[in-house]
Amino acid sequence: MKGVKSGLWDSLPIVAGYLPIAFAFGVAAVQAGLTPGLAMLISGIVFAGGSQFVLVSLLAAGGTVLTVAPTVLLMNARHLLYGRPIADLLGTGKRSVSPVLLAFGMTDEVFATVVSRMEGIAADDREHWYVGLQLGAYLSWVAGTILGATIGAEVLVRFPALGDGLSFVLPAFFFALLLSMKGRVLCSPTIVGALATAGLLLCIPAAAAIPLGIAAGAIAGCWSRRGK
Structure with a gap:
């Protein structure tokens, strides 16, 4: 549990970035004609920021599963290359968590945090720390989507300038992660x-x-x- 709590704590910078980005996704999905429930389902299953925005754009443009799915898979194919460095940092010991679950929570931001911080984590705590890091990121992404899909339209009506700021959240977040490495x-x-x-x-x-x-x-x- 100590490792999980430490991972959750270290996920706070990711959480701070994910909440507004996921909020923007929830708003964009509903504005594109998706139901709030479907927007939440996409975030819960796909869990990949940039790809989800592309997915919504393609669906709104009339794309079918046969055209949308390959595009999203291609964008996320880079995650296959993240596995080896993560596996090396985690070590070759016995896993207490399924590799499928460890892979599911991998995002660009999680990867950047792992590469820059995991070497400072005790070897025995690394797997649980990684789980905590992923859990914080995932829950904040889903929570942000729920807020954006349910109350996002009302918030933007009350604060129209917020819409311009949300459009820059994703690149700003990547830049902040870059500076932290x-x-x-x-x-x-x-x-x-x-x-x-x-x-x-x-x-x-x-x-x-x-x-x-x-x-x-x-x-x-x-x-x-x-x-x-």
Whole structure:
């Protein structure tokens, strides 16, 4: 329990970022014609910020399951590359939590926090700390979606300027996470990802360039940790 509580505490920066982003998703989903219940279900099952916004946009544009599902899966494919560094940090001991559950809670923000902090966690506490970190992130994402889907429209009517701020929450949150990472952890994935994305934007649409740039950064991060 000590490890879980510590993970929940360390998830607070993620929680602070997820609540407004998930709130914005809940609002966007309802405005796109989805029911509040469906918006909550998407957050509860998919649990992937950027992909959920894309999913809603495609559904609103008339997309079908056959077109939406592959797009969302492709955007989330970068998470496959996160597994090796996380597994290395967790160690090879016996797992008390199902690997499926450990994988489900993986997001970009959780990964960034794990890579920058887990080495400072005692080896025996790492798995439970990781569970606590994921739990805090997941619950805040679902809670933010519920608020956005149920009362978001009323809030924006009362505070119209809030809508402009919500549109910048996601990139601002990623930038804050970037600043929290240091040294070698920051350098290789960030530089490679940024250069790859910038180069790809010159020749292909942003919808494809950004996920590919993210994947390039993740590959660089895995490569930089090889043999460790």
